Amino acid sequence: MSFTLNKGELAAIVGVNGIGKSTLLRTLCGFQPELMGSVHINGDELNTIEPQYLAQQISVVLTETMASKNMSVKELLALGRQPYTNWLGSLSKKDISVIADSVSLMELTPFLNKKCFELSDGQLQRVMIARALVQDTSIILLDEPTTHLDLYHKVQIFKLLKSIAHKTNKTVLFTSHEIELAIQLCDKMLILDGQTNPFEQPCKLIANNCFDTLFPSDTISFDAVTGSFKIKK
Known part of the structure; x- marks a missing residue:
C-alpha cells in the first residue's frame, strides 16, 4: 500500500x-x-x-483503558502539554490558553473538575480527543x-x-x-x-x-x- x-x-x-x-x-x-x-x-x-x-x-488516542481514571478532566488535559513543559511540568500562559481552546472546542467546561471515572463513555472519548488537541x-x-x-x-x-x-x-x-x-x-x-x-x-x-x-x-x-x-x- x-x-x-x-x-x-x-x-x-x-x-x-x-x-x-x-x-x-x-x-x-x-x-x-x-x-x-x-x-x-x-x-x-x-x-x-x-x-x-x-x-x-503526532498525538494518539487508543482504545486501551486509561491507567488511572481517578484523575480529574483538568489534570488529564494538562498532561497533553508534556512535550512542551519543563521537567517540573509547569504550565505557561500559552499552555493554559491551548487547554482552554480545546475545552471550548470540545464543549467540556461542565466536566473540568469531574473525575474521569464519573464520565460516560461518550464524554470520556471527547476528553481523550481534547487531550490530543491540547498536545497541539x-x-x-x-x-x-x-x-x-x-x-x-x-x-x-x-x-x-x-x-x-x-x-x-x-x-x-x-x-x-x-x-x-x-x-x-x-x-x-x-x-x-x-x-x-x-x-x-x-x-x-x-x-x-x-x-x-x-x-x-x-x-x-x-x-x-x-x-x-x-x-x-
Missing part, C-alpha cells in the same frame, strides 16, 4: 476484523516497527525523528474512536473529528468499523482488503466498486446509490 495524507483532511482506515487496521495505525505512530516499507512525516523518516519532537508532531500536533491518530458508543454519539464524534480537521488544518486519521458513517463524513478512505488496498475519496471508491467485495457477497452486498450495506435475507 502507498498513500499520502494532507493537512486539513479527515481520513479513515476500514476493513474486516483482523486485516491489520490497528497494526497499521500503531506503525504510523511508531509504537511498533514497520513490517516493510517506511513512514515519512514532512519528508523525514519516522524512525529518525527524536521522541520529543515526534510527540509535537499537526497529526492526530485514533484507533476505533467510537467503540462502545451509540449511533448518536458515534455521529457526534465523527462530526467533531471532521470539524477539527477542517477548522484547525490538522490531519486526522482513524480506524473504524463504521464504514457507512465514514463514507458520509470522510475526505479520504483507505480500504484494507489484503490486495490492492485502495485509497481515495469515498465517492471515487464507490465508483470503482471498491466496497463491493469487502464482505462475502452471499451475505452482504453494497448499494452504491445509498452508500450503504444490505443484508441478503
Whole structure:
C-alpha cells in the first residue's frame, strides 16, 4: 500500500476484523516497527525523528483503558502539554490558553473538575480527543474512536473529528468499523482488503466498486446509490 495524507483532511482506515487496521495505525505512530516499507512525516523518516519532537508532531488516542481514571478532566488535559513543559511540568500562559481552546472546542467546561471515572463513555472519548488537541500536533491518530458508543454519539464524534480537521488544518486519521458513517463524513478512505488496498475519496471508491467485495457477497452486498450495506435475507 502507498498513500499520502494532507493537512486539513479527515481520513479513515476500514476493513474486516483482523486485516491489520490497528497494526497499521500503531506503525504510523511508531509504537511498533514497520513490517516493510517506511513512514515519512514532512519528508523525514519516522524512525529518525527524536521522541520529543515526534510527540509535537503526532498525538494518539487508543482504545486501551486509561491507567488511572481517578484523575480529574483538568489534570488529564494538562498532561497533553508534556512535550512542551519543563521537567517540573509547569504550565505557561500559552499552555493554559491551548487547554482552554480545546475545552471550548470540545464543549467540556461542565466536566473540568469531574473525575474521569464519573464520565460516560461518550464524554470520556471527547476528553481523550481534547487531550490530543491540547498536545497541539499537526497529526492526530485514533484507533476505533467510537467503540462502545451509540449511533448518536458515534455521529457526534465523527462530526467533531471532521470539524477539527477542517477548522484547525490538522490531519486526522482513524480506524473504524463504521464504514457507512465514514463514507458520509470522510475526505479520504483507505480500504484494507489484503490486495490492492485502495485509497481515495469515498465517492471515487464507490465508483470503482471498491466496497463491493469487502464482505462475502452471499451475505452482504453494497448499494452504491445509498452508500450503504444490505443484508441478503
